[in-house]
Amino acid sequence: RNESEAIKDIVENVEKLLDKTILFIATNPVGVESRVNDIIQLLDRDIQKSHDVLLLGMWGMGGVGKTTIAKAIYNKFGSKFEGRSFLANIREVWEENAGQAKLQEQLLSDICKEMTTKVPSVEYGKMTLKDRLCHKRVLIILDDVNTLEQLNALCGSHKWFGSGSRIIITTRDMNLLRGNRVDQLYPMKGMNESESIELFSWHAFKQASPTKDFAEISRNVVEYSGGLPLALEVLGSYLFDREVTEWKSVIDKLKRIPNDQVHKKLKISYDSLSDDTVKEIFLDIACFFIGMDRNDVMLILNGCGLFAEIGLSILVERCLVIVDYNNILRMHHLLRDMGREIVREKSPEELEERCRLWFPEDVLHILSEQTGTKAIKGLTLKLPRANAKCFSSEAFKKMTKLRLLQLAGVKLDGDFKYLSRNLRWLSWNGFPLRYIPANFYREKLVSIELVNSNVKLVWKKAQN
Missing domain, CATH: 1.10.8 (Helicase, Ruva Protein; domain 3)
Structure with a gap:
C-alpha cells in the first residue's frame, strides 16, 4: 500500500472514533434484539457488502416501538457506513417554522460533516442532497414520516444515494409506502x-x-x-x-378513562385524519361496530353518507382499524378506548351532550331520566334477558339526530313515532313485539336486525 492509502485509513479510523453518536434506546430493551435481527434479514444479511440502494418501511400504530427498533439498528450498524443520520420526529419538526429546511440541513450536516450549508428552499435542498449524497454509502433513518411531501424532500429516489445505502422509514401510514416507494416492508407487531x-x-x-x-x-x-x-x-x-x-x-x-399519556400518543393518528367523514367512521367503529362484518358495517356507514369504502381503507392504512381474515372489523382496545375518550372528553359532565353513548350506566341514566338530546348520534344498550328493562319511548323524543341504535334486553312502552326519523341502523336483540308498529319511521333505514325477536309480521300495514 502507498502512503496516501495509509493516511486515508488513519483518517477513516479517527473519524469513526470521533463519531460517538449513540442513541439512547431503553434501560431494559426487551424484545429489541429479535426485531432488529428480523429487519437486518430484510436489509440483507451482509449489510457491509451489498451494493444495492434499499429502502425499508417500518409500519405500525403509535407506541408499538418503531422508533426504538430504528434507533437500535442505527446504533448497531451505523459505523459500517460512510455516513449516517437519524432524523427524529419528522412529523413535528416539519410543522415548525423553517422546519423543512432544518431537516434537510441536518441530513447534510450529519453525513457531510459540514455545519455551514444553508438551505434557502426545499427544492434547493433536494438538489443539494442528491448532489452530495449520490456517491456516499449512507444509513439514514427517517422517523415518524406522515406525508409524501416529507419523503420527497428527504429521499426523493434511490438515485440520491450511493451504492449500498440503506434508508429506513418509520410511519403510521401504510399509504406512504405503497407504489414501490420502498423495497421492503416490516409491519411492527406488539409484544407477546x-x-x-x-x-x-x-x-x-x-x-x-x-x-x-x-x-x-x-x-x-x-x-x-x-x-x-x-x-x-x-x-x-x-x-x-x-x-x-x-x-x-x-x-x-x-x-372508563384511559391513561392520559397513552391517550395523547395514540390520538395523534386520529388528529392526522384530515377528513371529518373518516373521523366519524372511526368513532362509530370504536363505539358500536367492533366484531361486526365489514360489508354489513359499510352498508350502514354508506347509508349515513360517510363514503365507507375509502374511509375504512384509510383507517386500515393508518393502523386504526384491522379487518381480519374473516372480514370482521377489529381494533386494538387501547385505540378503541382512545376513540371513546374523544367522545367523553367533549362533554365530561353532561352525558346528554355526548354524540355517542355506549357505557350501560350512562345509557340507563339517559333513558330513565329522559334527558336525551339532538347531540346523540348513536346509542347502544345490551342487557341480559334476565335483567331486561322497560323504558318509555318518549325517552327518544329529543334524539332527533340518532342514526345508530343497538338494543338488547330492552322493551319500549309507548308510541314508536318518537324514535328518530334519521335512524339508519336498528339492531334489537329480543325485539318484544309481534310486528313493527306502522308509526315507526323507516324510510332512511338501511339495516334492521331483529335477532331472537317475537316478530311474525315485519310491517302490519304499509307506511304512507
Missing part, C-alpha cells in the same frame, strides 16, 4: 405475553418479573395493554411502589 410481562415488570418492580403479591393483578394490566410497549412502560412506571388497593383503583379507572 412473556415480553409484555418482562417490560412491564422492569418499570413497575425494577426487576424482570412481578413480585408474588402482584403477579395476578400485573397480568390484568398487561392484558389491558395489549402488547403495546408504550402502555406497558407508562402504566408500569405509574404503578411503581403503589399499594394493591391503588392498583385496583387504577384498573377500575382505566375501564
Whole structure:
C-alpha cells in the first residue's frame, strides 16, 4: 500500500472514533434484539457488502416501538457506513417554522460533516442532497414520516444515494409506502405475553418479573395493554411502589378513562385524519361496530353518507382499524378506548351532550331520566334477558339526530313515532313485539336486525 492509502485509513479510523453518536434506546430493551435481527434479514444479511440502494418501511400504530427498533439498528450498524443520520420526529419538526429546511440541513450536516450549508428552499435542498449524497454509502433513518411531501424532500429516489445505502422509514401510514416507494416492508407487531410481562415488570418492580403479591393483578394490566410497549412502560412506571388497593383503583379507572399519556400518543393518528367523514367512521367503529362484518358495517356507514369504502381503507392504512381474515372489523382496545375518550372528553359532565353513548350506566341514566338530546348520534344498550328493562319511548323524543341504535334486553312502552326519523341502523336483540308498529319511521333505514325477536309480521300495514 502507498502512503496516501495509509493516511486515508488513519483518517477513516479517527473519524469513526470521533463519531460517538449513540442513541439512547431503553434501560431494559426487551424484545429489541429479535426485531432488529428480523429487519437486518430484510436489509440483507451482509449489510457491509451489498451494493444495492434499499429502502425499508417500518409500519405500525403509535407506541408499538418503531422508533426504538430504528434507533437500535442505527446504533448497531451505523459505523459500517460512510455516513449516517437519524432524523427524529419528522412529523413535528416539519410543522415548525423553517422546519423543512432544518431537516434537510441536518441530513447534510450529519453525513457531510459540514455545519455551514444553508438551505434557502426545499427544492434547493433536494438538489443539494442528491448532489452530495449520490456517491456516499449512507444509513439514514427517517422517523415518524406522515406525508409524501416529507419523503420527497428527504429521499426523493434511490438515485440520491450511493451504492449500498440503506434508508429506513418509520410511519403510521401504510399509504406512504405503497407504489414501490420502498423495497421492503416490516409491519411492527406488539409484544407477546412473556415480553409484555418482562417490560412491564422492569418499570413497575425494577426487576424482570412481578413480585408474588402482584403477579395476578400485573397480568390484568398487561392484558389491558395489549402488547403495546408504550402502555406497558407508562402504566408500569405509574404503578411503581403503589399499594394493591391503588392498583385496583387504577384498573377500575382505566375501564372508563384511559391513561392520559397513552391517550395523547395514540390520538395523534386520529388528529392526522384530515377528513371529518373518516373521523366519524372511526368513532362509530370504536363505539358500536367492533366484531361486526365489514360489508354489513359499510352498508350502514354508506347509508349515513360517510363514503365507507375509502374511509375504512384509510383507517386500515393508518393502523386504526384491522379487518381480519374473516372480514370482521377489529381494533386494538387501547385505540378503541382512545376513540371513546374523544367522545367523553367533549362533554365530561353532561352525558346528554355526548354524540355517542355506549357505557350501560350512562345509557340507563339517559333513558330513565329522559334527558336525551339532538347531540346523540348513536346509542347502544345490551342487557341480559334476565335483567331486561322497560323504558318509555318518549325517552327518544329529543334524539332527533340518532342514526345508530343497538338494543338488547330492552322493551319500549309507548308510541314508536318518537324514535328518530334519521335512524339508519336498528339492531334489537329480543325485539318484544309481534310486528313493527306502522308509526315507526323507516324510510332512511338501511339495516334492521331483529335477532331472537317475537316478530311474525315485519310491517302490519304499509307506511304512507
